[in-house]
Amino acid sequence: MTLLSITDLTVHLPGAARPVLDSVSLHVGPGEVVGLVGESGSGKSTTAKAALGLLPPGATATGSVHVADTDVLALTGERLRAHRAGPVAMVHQDPRAALNPVRRIGDFLTERGATRSRAVELLEAVGLSSPERRLRQHPHELSGGMLQRVVIAGALAAEPRLLLADEATSALDVTTQAEILALLRTLRATRDLGLLLITHDLHLAAAYCDRVYVMYAGGVVEQRTAEALFTTPAHPYTRGLLACSPTLGESHPLTPIPGRPPSLSDSFKGCPFVSRCGEAEESCETAPPVEQPLEDGGGVNCPVAPVVGRRSAWRNGWAQPKMPSTETTKASQG
Ligand SMILES: Nc1ncnc2c1ncn2[C@@H]1O[C@H](COP(=O)(O)OP(=O)(O)OP(=O)(O)O)[C@@H](O)[C@H]1O
Ligand SMILES: [Mg+2]
Numbered sequence: 001m002t003l004l005s006i007t008d009l010t011v012h013l014p015g016a017a018r019p020v021l022d023s024v025s026l027h028v029g030p031g032e033v034v035g036l037v038g039e040s041g042s043g044k045s046t047t048a049k050a051a052l053g054l055l056p057p058g059a060t061a062t063g064s065v066h067v068a069d070t071d072v073l074a075l076t077g078e079r080l081r082a083h084r085a086g087p088v089a090m091v092h093q094d095p096r097a098a099l100n101p102v103r104r105i106g107d108f109l110t111e112r113g114a115t116r117s118r119a120v121e122l123l124e125a126v127g128l129s130s131p132e133r134r135l136r137q138h139p140h141e142l143s144g145g146m147l148q149r150v151v152i153a154g155a156l157a158a159e160p161r162l163l164l165a166d167e168a169t170s171a172l173d174v175t176t177q178a179e180i181l182a183l184l185r186t187l188r189a190t191r192d193l194g195l196l197l198i199t200h201d202l203h204l205a206a207a208y209c210d211r212v213y214v215m216y217a218g219g220v221v222e223q224r225t226a227e228a229l230f231t232t233p234a235h236p237y238t239r240g241l242l243a244c245s246p247t248l249g250e251s252h253p254l255t256p257i258p259g260r261p262p263s264l265s266d267s268f269k270g271c272p273f274v275s276r277c278g279e280a281e282e283s284c285e286t287a288p289p290v291e292q293p294l295e296d297g298g299g300v301n302c303p304v305a306p307v308v309g310r311r312s313a314w315r316n317g318w319a320q321p322k323m324p325s326t327e328t329t330k331a332s333q334g
Helices: 044-051 077-084 105-110 116-125 131-136 144-156 174-191 202-208 226-231 236-243 311-317 327-333
Strands: 004-012 021-028 033-037 060-067 088-091 162-166 194-199 211-216 219-225
Touching: 004 044, 021 033, 021 044, 021 060, 021 194, 021 219, 033 044, 033 174, 033 202, 044 060, 044 088, 044 162, 044 194, 088 144, 105 116, 105 131, 105 144, 116 131, 116 144, 144 174, 162 174, 174 194, 174 202, 194 202, 202 211, 202 226, 211 226, 211 236, 219 226, 219 236
Parallel strands: 033 194, 033 211, 088 162, 162 194
Antiparallel strands: 004 021, 004 060, 211 219
């Protein structure tokens, strides 16, 4: 069974020249860690919020969003509130924004329906020491990493089946980031959670995710297993992102993608990436790209990519990024 199933979701905002989400399809299964990557403004958060039934004000949507058997776009009122407090939980970048500075950690957890003893269990589950003492503390007494663990404990209070982590580790130092990501991976294994991990960082996605979706200008341009995305990235945009991401131990020059991603006031007839693409053909200007299946089970929205995306062409044409080691991730899960 699929936990999150988004099919052909197109979302229009009033006054925008193009859809904020353009025919997005994405799924997450139980126990699966799925990455969602792309530049700022590509629609990652809007996609995740759709799973909560949270569309921007005035938005109109077509397509479908299902969490397990629930048709999320059809929910209203009390059923929508219950959905947001039940099967899906979202964790954001800044834990301090989620916590009231004058309320104790214990209040934060009991307000989410946990009894005192359950709150202690939840803090233990997210690896916080001295949970009894933590319950009596205020947010300013805890570090950023500890607070993010508290927020994750709060998200787990209602026993969600799907956790949406929107840049949940971006504000943390690298050691704490690795610990929080290891914690999320452990939780998906022990609770069979589906996890949607939103990040700007392709290396992070490759190290922690089973599969990855790459978004550009409101659309999914490539979806692959994490390993395939790194070893044979197919879409020119994915290869561009990898070519401008620094990798430890690699000396390839960083090549920025020219230009800027389009805003909501830019519309296009053909491929939205065409003006920044070094491999565009004339037809890319006029023909909207459709998903091409790849031999490995993935897909890419580019008619040129399945040819140039083969390993040899990738090696010849672009700097080869290194697959990050998963040893540290495995070691820190302990
Ligand atoms: N409530 C809203 N009202 C108007 N525009 C919005 C709203 N929410 C998102 N947008 C616009 O939709 C586009 C996609 O935004 P979204 O937040 O989903 O991007 P993102 O990929 O999460 O970016 P980032 O990496 O910066 O978080 C952006 O152009 C953004 O300005
Ligand atoms: Mg976002």
